[in-house]
Amino acid sequence: MLSEQSTATVRATLPAVGAAIGDIADLFYTKLFDAHPELLRDLFNRGNQASGAQRQALAGSIAAFATQLVERPGTRPDVMLDRIAHKHASLGVTPAQYEVVHTHLFAAIAEVLGEAVTPEVAAAWDEVYWLMANALIAIEERLYAQQGVVAGDVWREWEVVGRTEETPDVASFRLRPADGSPAPAFRPGQYVSVQVELADGAHQIRQYSLSSAPGSPYRAITVKRVLGDNAPDGEVSRHLHAHVREGDRLRVSAPYGDLVLKSDDAPLLLASAGIGCTPILAMLEHLAGTGHSAPVTVVHGDRSPADHALRADHALFTEKLPDSAAHFWYENPEPGHPADRTGLVDLSSVAVASGTHAYLCGPLPFMRAVRTQLLAKGVPAADIHYEVFGPDLWLAQD
CATH class of the missing domain: 1.10.490.10 (Globins)
Known part of the structure; x- marks a missing residue:
């Protein structure tokens, strides 16, 4: 005080x-x-x-x-x-x-x-x-x-045991501790920092959400390549896409992050846009694996189905839940995609159950729009949680 x-x-x-x-x-x-x-x-x-x-x-x-x-x-x-x-x-x-x-x-x-x-x-x-x-x-x-780490000493060597090209600009990297020790526990929705050495000798760090659920034999991060040869904000993602393959090693931090499921027995709304789907996928896989029975509404917006990273998993994990619905909006949809799911995410026709806890991840304009719509539907501000990739410019609103 x-x-x-x-x-x-x-x-x-x-x-x-x-x-x-x-x-x-x-x-x-x-x-x-x-x-x-x-x-x-x-x-x-x-x-x-x-x-x-x-x-x-x-x-x-x-x-x-x-x-x-x-x-x-x-x-x-x-x-x-x-x-x-x-x-x-x-x-x-x-x-x-x-x-x-x-x-x-x-x-x-x-x-x-x-x-x-x-x-x-x-x-x-x-x-x-x-x-x-x-x-x-x-x-x-x-x-x-x-x-279980000393302040500041959060780094370990991890080995890349697999790489999957999800879209032309998104790749998933499966990781395990290089020394064979158990991977640290984490909660679905959390992220790790990844540090790489760039061509100029700098050791730059970026955070990436863990896109696999706890209990997997490995940890997965899914990285979108930020385009533009001279864009410093994309220098780590471009390095990972261009240079990191199976068998390589990365310096990875212990997992952290406060966008975690706070109430597993409440109705949930999981909303994402673009690469913001990564923490949501970990949550969905966890819910599917633990038998979550309350209603789950999944919302996602993207440029097109081809740009929707992990689209099959997004749909599959939702389908495994007994009371769930997935709503995908695309700005450039495939032929036959519903007209009311074309363009930007619009929750006007989406039912939101009483007591819903919402989790949002994506670009700030997307989260602002979804939060506004949820508030209008009666979801309390305290029950709307979000994750920002990068510095949080929304801090003063919480």
Whole structure:
């Protein structure tokens, strides 16, 4: 909880800090990478830095956290903190790195806001930072302990035991620990980080959902190749598609992620678009394998049936459930595809059972649209869960 004195100071300065938070985030990353270029090379996603997505996510999370401290004292935005902590744990972030961030973030605040940063203002925002940082450190320590790893030491060598071309731009890689030890347990919907060495020597990391269910003899990731020769956000996916074959090895983290089934006995709606189907497939396989009997509604949108990765599995696992229905929308459907399932996902004709818990994964515009439709159908906001591939620009809405 923020102290009374700091609460008053943060409340008074929040509009000014909020208006400048984008500039602060830009300057922070410039200072951070000037002082520690290895962090951009080997930890941060260069694509998200180039696009500005990471800066937006940082600014949004700080502003959301500070706003909650002053508007709802005594509470924490735990959904936001958990999501950030899972991402951090999958990257191996350590407590010491929060000190590094603090140094450069507060240098950026002082430079952008100038004389407005009095000692009182600096102390108040320092308190905000460490409340957020210490909350994340505590969650991350718990996540590391759950996986039986030391903070930051999340990496193991995994062997590629199979590769399947799902579509021209999507491939699945089946993995097992290279040392023959058991694969760590995970919950359907979670992801792993994969680190590869690129041609320029950088060790870039990306997260990929596990597309197989727990209990499989291997772990599978399904990777969509991001096109564009000069797109830094696609440099890892292009590397995997071009260079990784059966018998090769990858550095893979322990599994993390907070988009997991919270109530197996409730009616479920599993909605995805594009490659967002991967965590949904793991959930469906798990539900089919455990005899889930409550209603399950499966929704997916894609450009065309040919672009729909794992389409056969999507339909097969749904059919194995005793009370289920699958609804696939395609912008460019095959002849004979229902007209009311052509174009973008539209839930107006889809029945949603009372008590439904919804799980969404896909591009942010898709998830915004589906969430809006579900809210209109009476699904409580607390029962709508989502996963964002990359920095979460939706944090302030939770």
